[in-house]
């Protein structure tokens with residue numbers, strides 16, 4: 203089970219509301235996209251779910267249990283994986299050390315984590331080739347693969363990705379999305395994908411929420427939204 | 443030059459190296475140079491004076507109380523430093539927060555121990571002779587402690603997942619948190635460990651070097667200097683920097699007289715900052 207439910211979440215920076223009574227839900231096994239213009243509140247939603255921000259109001263449930271007050275580092279062990287905006291790999295650690303840091307919550311199961319490392323190298327062969335290199339020397343695409351692999355090392359039940367395509371060449375974006383599709387289809391991973399590239403994300407995801415100024419503006423099945431003129435509009439809408 | 447000068451330098455250098463190591467332990471997850479760190483040295487000296495010197499407590503009991511008191515001080519210090527840093531969001535909050543903590547502890551020591559210098563009899567009254575030079579067992583203990591703290595810290599950082607996590611926290615606390623690393627407890631533990639280490643060397647060394655209650659900042663600056671010369675954040679750098687200024691001080695003193703010791707330390711610091719701005723073993727610290 204990996205149901206994620208956010209109810210009436212409000213988050214403020216100083217006085218300004220970044221999220222305003224936001225409610226979304228991701229059911230076990232779903233692939234959901236979270237879309238919206240710059241500043242709509244997508245990153246804030248993921249950060250709050252990971253426990254990096256304290257909400258002013260609202261509740262977050264995972265697996266039917268309220269986690270609003272659970273400290274961030276404990277949510278990883280519950281099964282919440284997060285690939286942060288801008289990848290945030292550790293540049294001075296080697297590729298392999300980055301991956302090992304991803305096993306922190308499973309560190310007591312040595313044999314299992316060694317196996318996970320092999321699995322990741324199987325999934326991303328280029329990381330294996332570069333496993334001894336400082337992660338700071340990777341190209342943008344490799345760094346993104348590393349960020350995803352690192353998050354997978356904790357064996358998350360749900361994987362949240364924050365604009366993984368940012369700064370990647372179109373070719374690499376397609377490759378990246380192919381991986382995500384495989385993770386969802388073959389491993390049954392629940393995915394919450396934040397994207398600027400709405401059209402691509404809608405082709406992958408089953409459902410989507412479109413945020414505007416910290417609240418859900420439109421929600422629905424991807425196949426209905428993909429031709430919805432309101433979606434394009436939301437991206438042109440003012441974000442303040 | 444007599445061997446005695448080098449041995450005295452090695453002892454002084456070990457004291458500075460341990461101070462620098464304790465500052466390094468705090469720096470590793472936080473990237474904060476704690477200007478209040480030297481107050482832990484004074485705590486060790488004061489407790490040695492009070493428990494062993496005045497109250498004549500047995501050594502083991504005194505050490506137990508010392509470790510508990512130092513842990514408590516580290517705990518309080520973490521709050522005094524990290525709370526303003528977290529609340530302010532300014533890049534420079536740590537400077538004023540750690541200096542303020544230093545001043546507060548210094549005042550407390552001054553109130554209790556006005557006009558006292560912390561010296562008590564040798565813990566172990568025995569000298570070893572090395573080719574005619576004298577080394578007291580107490581000084582030898584300090585040198586051994588330096589080696590142990592260095593190896594423990596260095597291996598911990600390199601070989602354990604916890605050690606790698608500490609480097610990760612320094613780079614990006616939020617990303618460490620989402621990987622499940624308990625960043626805040628690790629930072630608390632670093633302050634506590636660092637304070638225990640420096641309090642222990644204060645306890646061991648104060649009978650030999652005679653420490654005043656207000657001298658905390660002096661020891662902080664010596665440790666800070668050692669860390670900068672060696673390369674901030676690196677355990678190896680802390681040891682090399684500490685030994686360098688300790689030995690240099692001892693040698694220059696014997697040549698040119700006491701007042702030149704400190705001058706030479708800071709002269710070397712200035713030269714090294716020009717030639718090797720990141721110290722011998724330091725990495726360029728990139729902004730986040």
Ligand SMILES: Nc1ncnc2c1ncn2[C@@H]1O[C@H](COP(=O)(O)OP(=O)(O)O)[C@@H](O)[C@H]1O
Nearest residue numbers: 215220238239240241242243244245246247442
């Ligand atoms: N660190 C911050 N300090 C102040 N305001 C912020 C900060 N981060 C985000 N915001 C504001 O919160 C709102 C939502 O931001 P964010 O969640 O990053 O949006 P998105 O990821 O959809 O682009 C925006 O108005 C943004 O300006």
Ligand SMILES: [Mg+2]
Nearest residue numbers: 244245246287
């Ligand atoms: Mg964002």
